[in-house]
Amino acid sequence: MGPLHDVLDLVEFKQLTAAEALIDWRAAPKRPVHPALAQWTEQAVHGYLTAVAALRAAPGVPCGEPLEPVSRLWARQRGPLKPGDPDMYEELVTDRRYAGHGVRELRVVRMGSVRNRPRDDIEIAVAVGVLAGGRPVLSSRWDRNPLRLGQSESARLVRLVEIGCADASHRVLFEGTRAEAYACYDSSVEAHIEQLIAGGSYRPGEKCGGCDAVDNCPAVPSVPGLLGVSASGSPRRSWSVTTGRTHRRCPARAHMESLFLPRDAAIEDKEAITRGKAVHAWIESRHRRTPQQPCVPDDVPGPPEAWEYGGWRVTGLQARLGIQMIGDHALVCPLRDRPEDTEVHPERAIAVYDPDADVVIVAKTDLLYRVSDRWALRETKTVRALSEGDPLEQHPQLALAVLLAQAGALPGAGHWQVELERLTGSGPVVTQLDVTAPDVIARAQHVLDPYITPWRADSQYPTKAGKACEDCPFTRWCPDAAKRSST
């Protein structure tokens, strides 16, 4: 969002047109900008300004006299909510701020569309509370000792608007008097804020990749040298096997993913991928039952010609194959022998930090389970035919699992093993990997290296236009994307 705000600042505070502002910004960006982010920014500037032009004036604001942009942030300071609380809380709003004619308006900028975006009543209540009672912030927003606030006239009307930059959509989330704004901040909002302040247990997982405190988190194991690369001074990043795989196909696509640029939903999954997801979703649901029960061969979805599970719909051959694979899984289900003495964690995300690489590794595992004192990580793959060759090479997640198990970075204490369950057209096959064997560890490192080293060293993220564009959801933002018609 940084570049978008930089350009909008030029439009609003230097009175440039959008075209002039974009030229100035391109000539001297505050920080290096990837061409895809530049393309998104350009469209987002037009999206924002188009949405704002279509926004109706707030009540009492004369036509043709728009609100003035406000450069200072707004914040409010509040006393303790209940006895025993700290002396003061500060609530601050960022995004784009405007004032005039007794109105205070905050426009929250979203990267994608705001059509059908879920409404967050707690966010709205906090934001309009600050609009109603906040004052301009004079000190740096990072200098909380506490914030130094200036004076300003209170508003007769506050308004909260949300703008979707991808399609110039907008909606007014709140418009009302100060009293009406304060009334949004009811007991349920206060209870939620109190919960935020009180904190809770650690929940390590996929979100650790974006957390600034991950290097000090007691719930995220630190394994120096896990990835075998050094940070060489570049900023912290988050890596998963998917990141590595995408980066190998097209570095720019991996970068756009990490920027959370809006995706095109129209790219359809291939049939076999959909079948794999449907089978996974069904097996996961069986493993989540309480009390725990082993999977049984005749507990399968239907009807055989077309079925749907977890939002994944399969028909014909894929539907029949999926049912056969689910039935086959029962023969190798980890719960089949001693369900009462087995602990299962389906679809668990694991986060590990490698300080040498300054990388947060996120692994989404299919199943972690324990039978008496032995733990196993099982990856389940659905493949029509069993292929020859090294399973680690074919499934880099397995190589990562070996390294995590070997480094003691998995959550259960004790002995770990890694398993590959392949559900094939001709039956189930479970392969066990000894994570203490030096040759297995060396192969796992060898397999992962091409997914890690070039990615960690990359700071430019060049595009690799061509085949990778065929199913890329970001071609809209990519200046080099191969034209769909030519692929």
Ligand SMILES: [Zn+2]
């Ligand atoms: Zn099972």
